[in-house]
Each structure stands twice: as C-alpha cells, then as structure tokens.
Amino acid sequence: MSSEPTEKGHGPALHGGDTTPEVGTLHDRKLKEELEPSSGSDIAVVESGAINEKALLRKLDWRLMPAVGILYLLSFLDRSNVGNARIEGLADDVGMTGNQYLTGLTLYFIGYVLFEVPCNIVLKRTTPRFWLPTLTVVWGIVATLMGLVQNLTGFFIARFFLGVTESGLFPGVVYYFSMWYQRRERQFRISLFFGFAALAGSFGGILAYGIGHMGGIVWENGWRWIFILEGIATVLVAVAAYGFIHNYPETATFLSEPERDFIRHRLAIDSDATRDERFTWNNVFSALGDPKSWLYGMSFHFMSLPLYTFSLFLPTIIKDLGYKAANAQLLTIPPYALAFVLTVGVAVLSERTNQRAIFIIGSAVVAIIGYIILIANPDPSGRPGVSYLGTFFAAGGIYPATALALSWPAINVSGQTKRAVANGMQISIGNMGAVIGTQLYRANDGPHYFVGHGTAIGYLVGEIVISVLLYFLLKRENERREAITPEVKEVGQLEDWTGDEDPRWRFQY
Numbered sequence: 001m002s003s004e005p006t007e008k009g010h011g012p013a014l015h016g017g018d019t020t021p022e023v024g025t026l027h028d029r030k031l032k033e034e035l036e037p038s039s040g041s042d043i044a045v046v047e048s049g050a051i052n053e054k055a056l057l058r059k060l061d062w063r064l065m066p067a068v069g070i071l072y073l074l075s076f077l078d079r080s081n082v083g084n085a086r087i088e089g090l091a092d093d094v095g096m097t098g099n100q101y102l103t104g105l106t107l108y109f110i111g112y113v114l115f116e117v118p119c120n121i122v123l124k125r126t127t128p129r130f131w132l133p134t135l136t137v138v139w140g141i142v143a144t145l146m147g148l149v150q151n152l153t154g155f156f157i158a159r160f161f162l163g164v165t166e167s168g169l170f171p172g173v174v175y176y177f178s179m180w181y182q183r184r185e186r187q188f189r190i191s192l193f194f195g196f197a198a199l200a201g202s203f204g205g206i207l208a209y210g211i212g213h214m215g216g217i218v219w220e221n222g223w224r225w226i227f228i229l230e231g232i233a234t235v236l237v238a239v240a241a242y243g244f245i246h247n248y249p250e251t252a253t254f255l256s257e258p259e260r261d262f263i264r265h266r267l268a269i270d271s272d273a274t275r276d277e278r279f280t281w282n283n284v285f286s287a288l289g290d291p292k293s294w295l296y297g298m299s300f301h302f303m304s305l306p307l308y309t310f311s312l313f314l315p316t317i318i319k320d321l322g323y324k325a326a327n328a329q330l331l332t333i334p335p336y337a338l339a340f341v342l343t344v345g346v347a348v349l350s351e352r353t354n355q356r357a358i359f360i361i362g363s364a365v366v367a368i369i370g371y372i373i374l375i376a377n378p379d380p381s382g383r384p385g386v387s388y389l390g391t392f393f394a395a396g397g398i399y400p401a402t403a404l405a406l407s408w409p410a411i412n413v414s415g416q417t418k419r420a421v422a423n424g425m426q427i428s429i430g431n432m433g434a435v436i437g438t439q440l441y442r443a444n445d446g447p448h449y450f451v452g453h454g455t456a457i458g459y460l461v462g463e464i465v466i467s468v469l470l471y472f473l474l475k476r477e478n479e480r481r482e483a484i485t486p487e488v489k490e491v492g493q494l495e496d497w498t499g500d501e502d503p504r505w506r507f508q509y
Helices: 026-035 053-094 098-125 128-146 152-166 169-178 183-214 223-244 257-268 281-288 291-320 325-331 333-353 357-376 384-412 416-437 450-482
Strands: none
Touching (some): 053 128, 053 152, 053 223, 053 325, 098 152, 098 169, 098 416, 128 169, 128 223, 183 223, 183 291, 183 325, 183 333, 183 384, 291 325, 291 357, 291 384, 291 416, 325 333, 333 384, 357 384, 357 450, 416 450
C-alpha cells in the first residue's frame, strides 16, 4: 500500500520521518500495540514525537464530553420533569386523570420513536455543530411552552413534539463519539455520557424542590415554573452550544495539525472513522437488513421500559410511600447519585476485562433484586424504608446495564452511515419499550404497583436472555471468520473495506 495520504490523509510520520510506514510492517504493528489503551479510564502514557496520547485523550474528553453531556442532562431533565410537575399540581390545573397522564407520556415516546433514524440521517448529511444545538434549541422552546398549557390537548401536543425534537440527540452523540475515539475507548465515553441521565435525575429533584416553592408567583401552583425555567435554561445553553460543539477532528480548531495527524492515524489503525465515506441509501438498507442491528435494538428495548418508568414515576412512588411532595423530590437524589457512580464504575470494569454481556446480565440481576424488594414489601406506607432501599437496587442495576447495551452498535457496526442508522434503530426499537411502560403505573395501583414492577422484572429477564443470545451469536461469528481469514484492525487504511460484513472484522461481546 502506498504511503501517500488518502483524500482525508493519514498525515506525516509520527516519529519525525518523512513518510508514513506501510500498514502491516513490524513498526506499524508495534505502534498500534503501543497506542491501544487498556481501558477508557486507564490509558498508558504513549509519546510519539511531540504528541502525548494520554494528554491528547484528556484534551478530547474535556472538549467533547462536557459539551454533549450538558445537552443530554438537559434532555433527560426536560423529559422527566413531568413527574416532578405532576406532584406539584399539573394534573389538577389541566384537568388530567391518572390514565390521561400516562397517555401524555406515551405520546412523547411515540414522537421519539418515529424520528430517531431520520434525525441520524440528517446528522450524517449535515454537521454535529449545526444539528445537535438546533435540536436542543427547538426542544427547549417546546419545554418552555409546556409551562403555559391550559388544557389537556395542549399538554398532549407539547409532549408529542418534545419527543420529536429530543429524538436525535442520544443516537447522534453515540455516532459522533465513533468519529473521535477508538473502538475500545467508546464504551467508557458512552457510559459516562449516559451517566448524565442519572445526574439529571439528581438535579431534577433539587430544582423541582426549589422551584416548587414558587407557587403563588403568577400562578397558584409551582409546576409551570419547573417547565418554564428549565426550558429557558435549555435554550440559552443550546445557543451557546453553536460555539462549543465541534464537528470532527479534521476541522476542530482546538487541535494542532500534528494532533490531527495523530488522531487520524490512531483511528485508521482501529476503525473506519478516517474513511471518506459518502452517504448512500444502500448503507441505510444495509443497517436495516442486518439482524444484529435489530438485536442491539432489542437489547435496549428490554432496558428502556424499566429505565424510563423508573425516572418518570420515582417521585410518585416515593410520595405514595407517605412522604410529602417536597421530601419526595429530595429523596429521588440518592438513588440517582448511586446510579451515576455505578454506571461509570461498571463501564471501567467492562473495558478492562473486554466483556460486555456478562456485566449487562449482572446489572440486570441487581435491578431485579430491587423490584423484588419493592413488590415483596407488604406495607410500603408503613415500612417506606424497605421500598426506598429497593429503588437503590433498581437504579444501581438499570443505569449500568442500559449504558453497556447502548454501546454495542458503536463498537460493533462498521461503516459510518450504517453505524449512524444502526444507532438510531437501536434507540427507536428500544423506546417502544418505554411506550409500553408508560401505561403500567396507573393511579390506582399504588403504592405496590404490582403490574408496573412485575413487568419491569419480566423485561429485565428478557434483557438477560437477549444478552446471552448476542454473546453466543457474536462469539460464534468471530470463530467462523477466524477460520476464513485473520483479523485486520487497520480498516481505515484498507481501500477495499466494505464494513462489518467483511470477514476480517471482529465483533466485541
């Protein structure tokens, strides 16, 4: 293979030479082994010329993670604050019964599911710097308007369009990470990014507690201010995001040219991120026709029901244990804080051991224990501490398992457009579980919520089954390919690369 740069370029030699060493040489293989980190959180210091890899990755993390993490925190905050608003008088003011509240939640997820894949296609055809802040501005406006609804119809419309506008963020960011980080680095970053959802739960409780005291200012109840203030904050942050969201390494202004060359090289020896892939509909259909894309979607499907029902109904569940509304808001904070810590910790262990399925299964078992505690408590109102303990187990299992499930397409799907579509498919298929879940926690089911908790247990068992299936399917496919041809990781430097259907590609499980 020629050492001349391709259209995107692989840059100059990293050790000060005039040419880039050929792929497959002993020098290049040695460099690749030096560059590949042991985990997303424990990266060896590697120096090549003037570039220190550990310092560069730390620089990427500080530039990328806070920017997209804040947007996702706002997304999860805006979608889940309806649970806090409900116990602050929302239902009474718009004339909404418990079942109608569930309908509003369902409309949100219907809007979400319908537009995820189209949103990722738009992202591929535009840029992250334009698309991600634009989505955030629009959903911030919708969230603000939710505080002004006067009747049930207005509430339903606002919830639907909130789902539409928020649908492109998470799958878009997962794809975005795949264009910056090596395969083994993505899972930790995706888990850390998803951990912002748990932080949103904690911040949501704190904010709702404070904002709830604004009842009597303009409106009798304080729930409107929850939507209005948080929605305005979202718009302001989104407008600023046009300035601090970066596109891809080739155009990032915070990188020097040697750093860009270094990133191109380390991505080229690990993934397809440096390839100049044009959008084609064939690549879209490739994702739609791949059974593994659907299985990744089912993995998130089985986690989305417990994930979203937990965040939407936790304030109500705690209130039904006998706590006042204000205390119920505050008591939602500790379970989410634990969820964040465990999400990051499990992600680190998963990457260090290079195992995904086993940690998803273990986390799902922890969540099942939590729901069993919630169901088994014979007197939730008389013994609220027992049920409250159950919420810690539930949160501590749901969030780590979901984060790992969401990382599978990002590390296993090769082909930029195919990966973007597969990420969108996963979220769309997954959120169908959330649509079902919104109908399970009915007003007259508290405080035991047998139907909701029992269905969550069933779904978590389903997650265990699908994780076992994916483990053996991917392991067997790797063994089949190993008998055909050796693995080649330098896919960014292969002119004949066709994507993850190439037998030289290996899946991680």
